[in-house]
Amino acid sequence: MLLSVIIPCYNEELVINETYKRLGKVLNELDLSYELLFINDGSRDKTYDILSRLASEDSKVKVLNFSRNFGHQCAVTAGINHCSGDAAVIIDSDLQDPPEVIVDMLKIMHEQNANVVYGVRKKRKGENWFKLITAKYFYRLLNKLSDVRFPVDTGDFRLIDRRIIDTFNRLEEKNKYIRGLISWMGYKQVPCYYEREERFAGETKYPFKKMLRFAMIGVFYFSKKPLQIATFSGFISVAIGILYGLVALITKIINPEALVTGWTTLIILIIFFGGVQLLTIGVLGQYIGNLFDEAKDRPEYIIGDKINF
Known part of the structure; x- marks a missing residue:
């Protein structure tokens, strides 16, 4: 089995080395082959230089470098479009979603013969009250508005199999709300509960303006x-x-x-x-x-x- 790990990055020079080490430690203990697919989303710091060095030292590291900043969802889309694995994990580079949870996701996928294992946050450390409240009620509001049922308290952190990858790659719409599209596909999708950690280093790349735009895409693309x-x-x-x-x-x-x-x-x-x-x-x-x-x-x-x- 080949596992692709899709890691979007934007101005993550302070954390990218630790992300590589943590992922490598977890995946090297598993009985499978893997590739680490980093997508540099037009970073303005030294993220691309660090990724280039890691790729020269480790052939498992693959890098896509965008011509400019296109956004998180576009970076994840590029990763899904270019991954070679029989399954793929989508995980952010800030280590708020612990790489160690990947082991549990793989176990759940194997035991329950699931197509998708999505992470459900039992606790979100290091986030302010405004982010916690808006995130909590947004997913519930989206479920009220949409004809498709979305799991609550989830993000893009998930494990998807090749069937989901191939189906996703046939979708032609441009402004993608990826977690919504994967839910819309159907198939067997099961949760994996975990505690979300504080950001390892750096600052959030989702200020209020981006959160609002992201929420509007979710609402207007999935509901009439x-x-x-x-x-x-x-x-x-x-x-x-x-x-x-x-x-x-x-x-x-x-x-x-x-x-x-x-x-x-x-x-x-x-x-x-x-x-x-x-x-x-x-x-x-x-x-x-x-x-x-x-x-x-x-x-x-x-x-x-x-x-x-």
Whole structure:
């Protein structure tokens, strides 16, 4: 069995050597062959230099070097597109997901004949309350909106077999929400529970802005319910407008002088209806923007250099 380990990297010079050592220690104790596939996502520090050195010293290390920063999901996609293994592990380079858990994942896959073993975080160390709360409720909200059931408290850390890899490589959409796509595929998927560690070194590469964009991809690529909510809001607005019109008409008939006042109500209604319209336009804009990205048909990433391929 050949196991591919897909490791996206962005400005990880402080941790990449330790990642290589930890992965090597774990995998060398297993009865299998392996390759370490590092994807340098346009790092601005010495990450690529370190990876080049590791690749020159160890033929198991393979490196894809992007021409610029394309993003975490594009880096993972490139790893899946280029891996040679019978199975592949997706793991970040920051060591928050312990490499030692790979042993448990392989055992679960073998014992339960699973196609996917996804990591479920029992505890998340070193993360602030805002990140913990938003992550917790985002996955639950996504499940409410989507027609596909997603496991909660998970990330991209998972073990996938060749069937999943081949199926993924046939998907042509550009803005990928990988954990969602793998759940959407079906097959047999089972959890592996573990405790997520603090970052070994460096700083998070997912600030609030990136988290928000990532969340929007997850929502708008896997659900049409925002459109349904916008439509429902439109109906509610029309109903309120009709009711208010009837009230105004009846008041005009009964007491014509009473309609001189009411500027506050008028302003409130204008703001309400304007807000609903802008919300609806925004939702439509997100879907149209996604269609625009797909229609351009640009590559998801550009590889500048390959090492040990």
